[in-house]
Amino acid sequence: METTIDTDHNTVYIHCPNCDNWEGLGIDDARHYFHDIEILEWLPDREDEPERSINKCSACEEEFTVIWDYPPVTLEIKEDEWEGPDASIEISLFEYGIIWQKNDECEPDELCFIAEVPFEDQRLYDSGYVSEDDFDWADIDGILSWNGLTKEEWDELPLGQKVQDVCNYHGSNNLFTTYGATPENEIEIL
Ligand SMILES: [Zn+2]
Structure with a gap:
């Protein structure tokens, strides 16, 4: 399973693709502060593609891929x-x-x-x-x-x-x- 981050000017949100759990964090905060949807590891970089991490949801305990694709915000x-x-x-x-x-x-x-x-x-x-x-x-x-x-x-x-x-x-x-x-x-x- 995978999901893409959601953002506005101030916050990055990750929604668990398997249950209703989600977490938001200030856009300037260190990403390791995510703890309800914890980052387990970063996947190797692929050129011209957004970063990807493996995260684990604390509610359903499923692991999934998060794609860190920041949508353009005018x-x-x-x-x-x-x-x-x-x-x-x-x-x-x-x-x-x-x-x-x-x-x-x-x-x-x-x-x-x-x-x-x-x-x-x-x-x-x-x-x-x-x-x-x-x-x-x-x-x-x-x-x-x-x-x-x-x-x-x-x-x-x-x-x-x-x-x-x-x-x-x-x-x-x-x-x-x-x-x-x-x-x-x-x-x-x-
Ligand atoms: Zn979950």
């Missing part, structure tokens, strides 16, 4: 709801590689970002919530010598610009991930 961005380094959200996202917004799911000290994360020769875009605490490891002195600001000027910068600088200096993959990220051609700016 990411729709409403231009007037986002900010970025340029007045144009398209230029901000596709040339500067970052945009941000305050939305209902943000904690008071957070913004929601969409950022480019390089992966091989692809341009992928990840979304995530970032606060100052998420980059307390950053080399601020290095960033200041690179962007030419004083420490006081840096402290006054809006969070969006700080995150942009941290991504430019340290690499966006320190704050964002390619796992579950959206390819450029599946992003639509409205």
